[in-house]
Amino acid sequence: MLVMRIFKWWRWSAVLAVTAVGSVRAQDTVFTGTNKGADRVRIAAAGFHAEVGEAAPLKQTFDSVLESDLKNAGVFDVVAKSMQPQAEPAGPKQVDLAAWGGGATAAAYVAFGSFTAQGGKAAVNAYVFDTHNAQYPQVIGKQYTDVADDAAARMMAHRFADEIILRLGGGVAGIAETKIYYVHAGGGVKEIWAMDYDGANPHAVTRLGGIALSPRVSPDNSRVAFASLDKYGFQIKMYSLLLGRMVSFAPQAGTNIAPAWSPGGQLAWSSSKSGDPEIYVADASGNGAHRVTNYKGPDVSPSWNPKTGSQMAWISGRTGLPQMYTMDADGANVQRMTDGGYATSVSWSPNGQFLAFAWNRKYGPGAPGGQDIYVMDVASKKWIQLTNGLGQCDFPTWSPDGRHVAFAVGSGARGQVWTMLADGTGKHKLAGGDMPNWSFK
Amino acid sequence: MVSERMKVRTTRGARDVAAAVVLHAIVLGGIFGAGWLDHRHEANWGDLQAQAGAVQATMVSSLPLPPRVKPREDSVLASETPSVAPPVKKAAVEPPPEPRAVPVPEKRTPPKKVAPQPTYAPPKVASEPPPKPTNRVTSGQTSGVRIAMQAVKNSVGTSAINVTDQSFGDRFGYYVRAMNAKISQQWLTQSLDANAQGRRVYLTFRIDREGVPGDVRIVQSSGDRTLDQSAVRALERIDTLGPLPDAYSGSYITVQYYFEPQG
Numbered sequence: 001m002l003v004m005r006i007f008k009w010w011r012w013s014a015v016l017a018v019t020a021v022g023s024v025r026a027q028d029t030v031f032t033g034t035n036k037g038a039d040r041v042r043i044a045a046a047g048f049h050a051e052v053g054e055a056a057p058l059k060q061t062f063d064s065v066l067e068s069d070l071k072n073a074g075v076f077d078v079v080a081k082s083m084q085p086q087a088e089p090a091g092p093k094q095v096d097l098a099a100w101g102g103g104a105t106a107a108a109y110v111a112f113g114s115f116t117a118q119g120g121k122a123a124v125n126a127y128v129f130d131t132h133n134a135q136y137p138q139v140i141g142k143q144y145t146d147v148a149d150d151a152a153a154r155m156m157a158h159r160f161a162d163e164i165i166l167r168l169g170g171g172v173a174g175i176a177e178t179k180i181y182y183v184h185a186g187g188g189v190k191e192i193w194a195m196d197y198d199g200a201n202p203h204a205v206t207r208l209g210g211i212a213l214s215p216r217v218s219p220d221n222s223r224v225a226f227a228s229l230d231k232y233g234f235q236i237k238m239y240s241l242l243l244g245r246m247v248s249f250a251p252q253a254g255t256n257i258a259p260a261w262s263p264g265g266q267l268a269w270s271s272s273k274s275g276d277p278e279i280y281v282a283d284a285s286g287n288g289a290h291r292v293t294n295y296k297g298p299d300v301s302p303s304w305n306p307k308t309g310s311q312m313a314w315i316s317g318r319t320g321l322p323q324m325y326t327m328d329a330d331g332a333n334v335q336r337m338t339d340g341g342y343a344t345s346v347s348w349s350p351n352g353q354f355l356a357f358a359w360n361r362k363y364g365p366g367a368p369g370g371q372d373i374y375v376m377d378v379a380s381k382k383w384i385q386l387t388n389g390l391g392q393c394d395f396p397t398w399s400p401d402g403r404h405v406a407f408a409v410g411s412g413a414r415g416q417v418w419t420m421l422a423d424g425t426g427k428h429k430l431a432g433g434d435m436p437n438w439s440f441k
Numbered sequence: 442m443v444s445e446r447m448k449v450r451t452t453r454g455a456r457d458v459a460a461a462v463v464l465h466a467i468v469l470g471g472i473f474g475a476g477w478l479d480h481r482h483e484a485n486w487g488d489l490q491a492q493a494g495a496v497q498a499t500m501v502s503s504l505p506l507p508p509r510v511k512p513r514e515d516s517v518l519a520s521e522t523p524s525v526a527p528p529v530k531k532a533a534v535e536p537p538p539e540p541r542a543v544p545v546p547e548k549r550t551p552p553k554k555v556a557p558q559p560t561y562a563p564p565k566v567a568s569e570p571p572p573k574p575t576n577r578v579t580s581g582q583t584s585g586v587r588i589a590m591q592a593v594k595n596s597v598g599t600s601a602i603n604v605t606d607q608s609f610g611d612r613f614g615y616y617v618r619a620m621n622a623k624i625s626q627q628w629l630t631q632s633l634d635a636n637a638q639g640r641r642v643y644l645t646f647r648i649d650r651e652g653v654p655g656d657v658r659i660v661q662s663s664g665d666r667t668l669d670q671s672a673v674r675a676l677e678r679i680d681t682l683g684p685l686p687d688a689y690s691g692s693y694i695t696v697q698y699y700f701e702p703q704g
Contacts, residue, residue: 041622103529109615130615139615168615170623171652171683351680 044107049090055117069161101131199430250286292331307352356396386424
């Protein structure tokens, strides 16, 4: 039977080879199928080998960041430290694959390597080996060098984690190197701040000494648009991350809030220059502004479809309480998405399939429930609730891999930025802040 | 006369009371009856409701996250992120032989004679040796310089034949596993026909260097249209399966894949 089947595929490959000859340089054939069992990938992260001295504290940072990145990724079953061998193999010769792949560890893959630091330079030799492939165990072999400090060790761990997620997680790039921009309130002012995706390294971006709201980072990570309150009222402002200073955005009449970038670099926002808040679209400098909504009642909080750039979701109060709508980027084809309640901010998922939004489903005095984060499938308008009982949740924002959603709990100086997997698991707090926005990459 | 009137009054009084009771019964019956009629089709809290099914498995499974592992119910440490470590097996210890035991001689059976099985050798594509160089002058009116295309073709042909499952799968097992997981995740089986169970559809497709699947073709239909279609859709739904391994030198791989619903 087996022989026959092999023979069958042989014949098959022969046919393929004949048809492919000439047009192809080389190819391989893989034969596989479903019902072969697919679960989370079980991976073990060994402590990296380091000599005592300069490298020791940095190696601790590297190890813990790598482990937390793999745990946060949502696609791995990371072996607990207490269940894996204590060995810290420095290279391929020292690693005992049987020990990592068998027993209670039972990891399908093991990440290990060495961390050296000398004279202010750090170097990491990092490997991932397949424990069940004795002949060709190597999956990843990488070398990273940087200056020897804590931030650099953190960054190298992020880069290695992203490489592992790309190779073992089905080809979706990891998010360990991304940043989250948010509003930090304190001392009577609100400024735009940024932090790493895991909540580390929070730092100020703007120092305007006023009220800055709803930061949105551009698709190429070069600018941050936000709404700022000054003596002319609310205006859209632009901060260049490359130049480290404010750049111009044409001033508009009326109240201008809630900017949103299209994947092509256009900006949509809500402006009341006509007396009624409507959605406007302009280029990144505020030129060529034109109105895309035209209906009595407020239209705010636009969010582009990042996959196509040809659609927008936004919040409109045209029928009373604010509801979520979608339309084409030119304002045609308006569709109402929520059937009631009180919907606020909306964020379109990177693959264009889902909308994450904040919704108070039974709004009114004495109504049960509160404002929570929901995800809706755009095509079928079916939704799931992701948060419950955390408090007032608002401002969801998708990570660029579509596997995570960050959101704000509470508001003002007591607000907190939280993150979770897109199926609602793994919720944890990142930092104090409000109105998070996940960078594109 | 007086007693007559009394009697009339009492019978009248009894009739009034009876009428009042009947009237109350009708009113109460109406209230409860209306309530029952009104609410008999409403489900109680916690009942199964068709409307509550706004949450659908299809949607969550198309999030790019793997299915969650079910917690083991017999384990007191069941959690959201269970660890599926197997228990360590104890080595079986043989009891020591009794001191006066005489070993039973084993019966020897002559080895079975097995007829030699015919083996299928891979069809070899003969590579022609390049023509021997001659001493002829290659300038002037010759037919020009020719690259030995034949040899290239042959090497491609042979490599395509020889390098089947074994080579790529052994060398880059992790890629095949990740690919399997991703395709399984994207395969939605809700639309399958009832008689698709236990059937198998064979497909081939290509994965280019960037990991984009393409050129999806059904090699052998399962005989069930819903199964054939859902298999093709699963592949069409995938943007990328991840870039091919750096160590792999080819420009693409051909994958032969089958889909089989759980019987």
